[in-house]
Amino acid sequence: MHVLIINGSPRIKAHSNTDKILEKFTKGMTSKAATFKQYEISDRKQWDDIRKAFDESSEILIAIPLYVECIPGLLIEFLETLTPKKGDARISFILQGGFAEGIQLRCGEEYLKILSENLGCTYGGTLVKGDNFSIRFFEGEQRDKITSRYEEMGCEYAVNGNFHSEKCRKFTGPEILSAPVRLFVGLLQKTLAKKMFARIAEGWGCTKPLDYRPYQ
Numbered sequence: 644m645h646v647l648i649i650n651g652s653p654r655i656k657a658h659s660n661t662d663k664i665l666e667k668f669t670k671g672m673t674s675k676a677a678t679f680k681q682y683e684i685s686d687r688k689q690w691d692d693i694r695k696a697f698d699e700s701s702e703i704l705i706a707i708p709l710y711v712e713c714i715p716g717l718l719i720e721f722l723e724t725l726t727p728k729k730g731d732a733r734i735s736f737i738l739q740g741g742f743a744e745g746i747q748l749r750c751g752e753e754y755l756k757i758l759s760e761n762l763g764c765t766y767g768g769t770l771v772k773g774d775n776f777s778i779r780f781f782e783g784e785q786r787d788k789i790t791s792r793y794e795e796m797g798c799e800y801a802v803n804g805n806f807h808s809e810k811c812r813k814f815t816g817p818e819i820l821s822a823p824v825r826l827f828v829g830l831l832q833k834t835l836a837k838k839m840f841a842r843i844a845e846g847w848g849c850t851k852p853l854d855y856r857p858y859q
């Protein structure tokens with residue numbers, strides 16, 4: 644199986660969590676003899692090549708980060724330039740986000756079913772998972788801990804050609820976190836996470852507090 648992979652993040656490849664996820668996912672894919680060519684939506688210079696590859700491919704995978712509960716605007720802008728396919732191409736999706744609960748990605752998942760139809764493709768399913776905010780903050784083993792889960796899903800996709808299996812469905816994790824966990828996460832956000840984000844912002848050259856409101 645040869646797959647056209649499109650990273651739908653507006654972030655450049657070097658800073659994209661989706662790219663790091665795809666790194667592991669494709670490692671799994673290739674271990675099962677699948678091949679692929681990856682493109683980045685963030686690089687407008689690639690758009691003509693992606694359109695051409697879309698027209699010529701029968702197996703397509705778009706990996707998408709959730710941006711404000713939805714599909715990134717830059718990806719939508721690109722998708723609107725595609726000519727729907729005629730024939731029997733299949734399209735599948737990786738939909739990932741920062742927050743942990745699966746439920747907040749379900750609206751986007753429903754949209755992707757409609758999108759498949761609008762693009763003239765058979766729907767190969769969506770691999771849904773949150774809890775990916777921190778990928779870009781870590782490197783090495785710490786990053787691997789989060790992204791390596793996708794390697795097995797890459798194997799699964801290469802073998803089945805879709806994300807319809809029970810294994811892929813379970814990969815999402817909890818739809819809604821339990822009340823005690825929600826309380827704990829809330830507390831964490833107000834204390835340790837707040838400090839951690841401030842430290843990261845400082846490292847990126849931010850000189851004002853994160854809740855600075857100059858126009859208030």
Ligand SMILES: Cc1cc2nc3c(=O)[nH]c(=O)nc-3n(C[C@H](O)[C@H](O)[C@H](O)COP(=O)(O)O)c2cc1C
Pocket residue numbers: 652653654658659660661662708709710711712713739740741742743747773775776777779
């Ligand atoms: C502007 C913006 C909006 C976001 N909105 C959501 C959201 O609604 N839900 C969510 O779970 N994550 C949200 N995130 C987090 C991203 O989905 C998450 O960090 C993802 O891994 C980013 O992938 P990327 O680096 O490849 O773009 C948002 C991130 C940004 C920058």
